Amino acid sequence: MFGNFLFHRIDNSQIIAFRIFFGLLMVAECWGAIATGWVKETFVEPTITFTFIGFEWTNFLLGTPMYYIFGFLGLIGLLICLGAFYRISTVIFALGWSLVYFMQKEHYNNHYYLVMLIAWFMVFIPANRYRAVDVWIWPQIRSTYTFYWTRLLFILQLLIVYTYAAVAKLYPGWMNGDFLMARYMGFGRWADKHIQWDPLTQFVQTREFAQIFSWLGFGFDLIIIPALLWKKTRVIAFFSALFFHLFNSVTLHIGIFPYFALALAVFCFPPETIRKIFFPKKSTFLPGSNEFGPRHKNQTVFTVIFFIYISWQIYLPLRHWQIPGDVLWTEEGHRLSWRMMLRTKSATTYFYVVDKSNGKRETVNLNDYLTHLQRSRITGKPDMMWQFAQYLRKEYAKKGKEIEVYTKARISINGGPYFEYTDEKADLANTKWNYFGHQEWLRQAPADYTKVAEKEKLPNRN
Structure with a gap:
């Protein structure tokens, strides 16, 4: 019965409008990069x-x-926007974006992950059957309907993203404003310099301001999707989302994510509403029509795959509970979990190399191997520490040397005190990575690492 529900026919204006938004945003993202x-x-x-x-x-x-x-991916984004050679374009973009996503973690951001998931959605969604170059080339594919699963998939994904983003904020460092105080430092200095109204500029620099937006952020993530789906609150919720995302875009500098999230909001409105707004001349879809459309003979198989995917998305953000330790400290289970903009880390990290042949020990100069960005990222990321140790081992092996690599790291979370982070006696060069569990060379998290120094206002640099 649920399979029949998934394949209930609805107007396809939502996926057509989103195809255009998605393509334009990908052009901006790739060429802008x-x-x-x-x-x-x-x-x-x-x-x-x-x-x-x-x-x-x-x-x-x-x-x-x-x-x-990236230039090629931007061009493919343009083809997707136009609905030109849609099937091959979406496959190429999904593969290309997945490649560049898995190529680096220095700039890890949840919106890159969300883009990858949505890119693969687009491969299977028939968003090229109206207002598309493909329709001009192959008129027989023109259609005004799609199946309900093409809308429900986006709604459930958004619900998972925002719900887990809210749940992850339920820790002291977020709710008491520690994180946003650190993030709003730049905004506070900008307000001091450009806004000549002291009551406002002073308030922007207080903990109370950070706490207000911390609680608003938690509440927004928790209720925004249900509020957008409910007719009575939809309009208010949309304008709240518009303000929230634009404010975050200005103050937190998080790329296209605010605009991407707003584009995805089209799926929270009724299909007929989207048709009237974006395609007023489009004929109203009649459920009994016999227009060309995708034929899914294996409806049961598709329904099972649909459930498996949603179940997997629900599980991934919970997997850190299977790993010993606090995910905010260890980072294990952090990625792919919608733990968005939760904490800042400061760290001091040193790497030492020991030549096995003579026991000679030397400190590694990170400037010889890494960029400034990489040096700042590696200090508090256990997997990056381990990867760098493996890289050093291979580089020294090219010189005919067999080495051990040790690290001494101390980290601070949300401006709190520094604590020892790694076991200095663990040879990372000859330690295997535990893919699904805890890295034993990480020290146990202190009882309270969130206590911040007595500094309730941002520094005044006038």
């Missing part, structure tokens, strides 16, 4: 990147080829 220097900083200047473990083989693409890859 080149124009702003992001590609240069991330893929051209480094000699290595910290890939997802298992994707080290992608390093052969580093350098100038990455400009062409």
Whole structure:
């Protein structure tokens, strides 16, 4: 019966409108990454990147080829927007975006992950059957309907994203404003400099301001999708989302995610509403029509796959409960879990190399191997520490030397005190990575690492 529900026919205006938004945003993201220097900083200047473990083989693409890859992906985004050669375009984009996503972790951001998931959604969703170049080339594919699963999939994914984002905020460092105080430092200085109204600029720099937006952020993530879906609160919820995402875009500088989230909101409105707004001349869909449309003979198989995917998305953010330790401290189970903008980490990390042949010990100069960004990221990320140790082992092996690699790291979370983070006696070069469990060379989290120093206002730098 649920399978019949998934394949109930609805107007396809939502997926057509989103195809256009998605394509334009991908053009902006890919070509913007080149124009702003992001590609240069991330893929051209480094000699290595910290890939997802298992994707080290992608390093052969580093350098100038990455400009062409991002330029090509932007062009493919334009084709998706136009609905041109849609099937091959979406497959190419999904594969290409997945490749560059798994190639680096220095700029890890949840919206890159969400884009990857949505890109694969687009491969299977028939969003090229109205207002598309494909319809002009092949008129027989024109259609005004789609199946309900093409809307429900987006709604459930959004519900998972926002719900887990809210749940992850339920820890002292978020709810008491520690994190946002640190993040709003730049905004506070900007307000001091450009807004000549002391009551406002002073308030922006207080803990109370950070706490207000901490609680608002938690509440927004928790209720925004249900509020958008409920007719009585939909309009208010949408304008709240508009303010929330634009404010975050200005103050937190999180790329296209705010605009991507707003584009996805089309699925929370009734299909007929989207048709009237974006395609007023489009004929109203009649459920009994015999227009061309996809035929799913294996409806039961599809329904099972649908449930498996949603179940997997529900499980991934919970997997850290199976791993000993606090995920905020260990980072184990942090990625792919919608733990968005939760904490800041400061760290001091040193690497030491010991030559096995003579026991000679030397401190590694990170400047010899890593970019400034990589040096700042590696200090508080256990998987990146381990990967760098493996890289050092291979580099020294090329010189005919067999080495051990040790690290001494101390970290601070949300401006709190520094604590010892790693076991200095653990040889990371000859330690295997535990893919699904806890890394024993990480020290246990202190009882209270969130206590911040007595500093209730941002520094005044006038």
